[in-house]
Amino acid sequence: xxxxxxxxxxxxxxxxxxxxxxxxxxxxxxxxxxxxxxxxxxxxxxxxxxxxxxxxxxxxxxxxxxxxxxxxxxxxxxxxxxxxxxxxxxxxxxxxxxxxxxxxxxxxxxxxxxxxxxxxxxxxxxxxxxxxxxxxxxxxxxxxxxxxxxxxxxxxxxxxxxxxxxxxxxxxxxxxxxxxxxxxxxxxxxxxxxxxxxxxxxxxxxxxxxxxxxxxxxxxxxxxxxxxxxxxxxxxxxxxxxxxxxxxxxxxxxxxxxxxxxxxxxxxxxxxxxxxxxxxxxxxxxxxxxxxxxxxxxxxxxxxxxxxxxxxxxxxxxxxxxxxxxxxxxxxxxxxxxxxxxxxxxxxxxxxxxxxxxxxxxxxxxxxxxxxxxxxxxxxxxxxxxxxxxxxx
Numbered sequence: 001x002x003x004x005x006x007x008x009x010x011x012x013x014x015x016x017x018x019x020x021x022x023x024x025x026x027x028x029x030x031x032x033x034x035x036x037x038x039x040x041x042x043x044x045x046x047x048x049x050x051x052x053x054x055x056x057x058x059x060x061x062x063x064x065x066x067x068x069x070x071x072x073x074x075x076x077x078x079x080x081x082x083x084x085x086x087x088x089x090x091x092x093x094x095x096x097x098x099x100x101x102x103x104x105x106x107x108x109x110x111x112x113x114x115x116x117x118x119x120x121x122x123x124x125x126x127x128x129x130x131x132x133x134x135x136x137x138x139x140x141x142x143x144x145x146x147x148x149x150x151x152x153x154x155x156x157x158x159x160x161x162x163x164x165x166x167x168x169x170x171x172x173x174x175x176x177x178x179x180x181x182x183x184x185x186x187x188x189x190x191x192x193x194x195x196x197x198x199x200x201x202x203x204x205x206x207x208x209x210x211x212x213x214x215x216x217x218x219x220x221x222x223x224x225x226x227x228x229x230x231x232x233x234x235x236x237x238x239x240x241x242x243x244x245x246x247x248x249x250x251x252x253x254x255x256x257x258x259x260x261x262x263x264x265x266x267x268x269x270x271x272x273x274x275x276x277x278x279x280x281x282x283x284x285x286x287x288x289x290x291x292x293x294x295x296x297x298x299x300x301x302x303x304x305x306x307x308x309x310x311x312x313x314x315x316x317x318x319x320x321x322x323x324x325x326x327x328x329x330x331x332x333x334x335x336x337x338x339x340x341x342x343x344x345x346x347x348x349x350x351x352x353x354x355x356x357x358x359x360x361x362x363x364x365x366x367x368x369x370x371x372x373x374x375x376x377x378x379x380x381x382x383x384x385x386x387x388x389x390x391x392x393x
Contacts, residue, residue: 008032008047014084017045017094028052028062028164033097042097043081053090065163066093068136076127078147078161098159100150103215104143111218111246114253118282120148121212123158125275128208132201132271138163139199141207142186143214184230185220186210189263192231202269209260209274210239216253217245221261252281 008019009032017034023044024031034045052058069080082094103120106112112120124146131138138145140162147159188206190198213221221239224230233239239261242254256277259266268274 044095044097045092047090047092062091068163074127074130076123076158078159098147098149100148102144103146106148107218112215114282117215120158121278125271127160128204128271138204141204142183184227185222187234189235192234205268205271205274209257213257219245250281256281
């Protein structure tokens with residue numbers, strides 16, 4: 001086993017960190033999982049490669065990375081908590097232990113959904129915004145240095161790692177450890193041409209544009225068979241059209257990525273502009289209108305839009321209060337001639353109790369009119385019969 005051949009495994013560093021296993025290595029450093037002997041908490045320990053222990057410039061770069069990480073207190077930047085040395089004097093950083101995998105591992109499975117691209121891209125650029133405001137340029141952004149951390153409840157969070165070749169504005173330039181600073185396929189044109197004086201925040205913006213391209217397509221934007229060919233494509237060529245690999249790409253996203261990795265005046269040069277463009281390009285579409293049981297669409301109000309009420313009927317109040325009574329309206333005038341035909345209008349609502357009518361019932365004046373008419377006719381008939389009888393007798 002490789003870990004069994006590593007002399008650091010199963011040793012205790014600085015009297016408090018037990019080395020459990022080696023996690024990986026890069027050109028300048030090795031990373032181990034360690035456990036604190038007192039609190040039994042896992043950490044990551046990063047140390048210089050043994051071949052660079054006597055390299056003064058490598059030690060300076062390693063120390064500067066620790067200082068940069070300590071200054072970047074951000075939820076999307078790996079956190080540093082301690083600085084220790086091995087018995088031979090090799091410096092080591094103690095970092096938070098991250099569960100999960102790098103973006104490069106995730107992209108081996110599939111191209112990412114648009115929601116995931118928007119969320120992870122926004123988190124990575126949030127960290128870059130802070131770094132750029134502090135005068136720090138990462139200079140080696142790539143999927144391997146974007147770690148997708150998973151916490152104990154299963155939530156994902158992007159963490160930027162490996163600031164080993166980062167440049168701090170105003171600091172002494174270090175060179176000699178790498179002839180080319182950065183990873184060829186994600187280098188900006190100024191990096192590919194060795195124009196170190198032009199390297200700045202726009203360098204990270206270019207790399208982030210190339211990473212967004214890869215997140216959407218699983219293809220490296222400036223892939224090539226050799227380093228020289230990749231650098232030539234960056235300086236003089238173009239990436240394959242994004243729509244060639246992702247037919248459902250929003251047009252705003254395609255245009256944004258094209259501008260981020262273009263060499264003309266359209267090139268996006270600030271991470272703030274790229275981040276705002278990503279948010280706009282991948283904004284969630286408005287919800288589809290709901291449908292009633294009859295199939296009719298019901299309008300869905302949009303946030304920030306005033307809700308429109310139906311047009312009120314004529315004379316109704318539009319303020320939610322009862323309509324005011326016009327001063328020109330007067331109570332109905334009682335008719336002077338109280339005939340059966342006018343009593344229905346003339347009688348006020350508050351009637352005197354009627355002993356012949358159950359309380360709460362309505363009076364039907366039409367029936368009363370019929371009753372009065374029949375009574376008069378009957379009286380006339382009776383009178384005429386009495387006259388005839390009197391004449392006969």
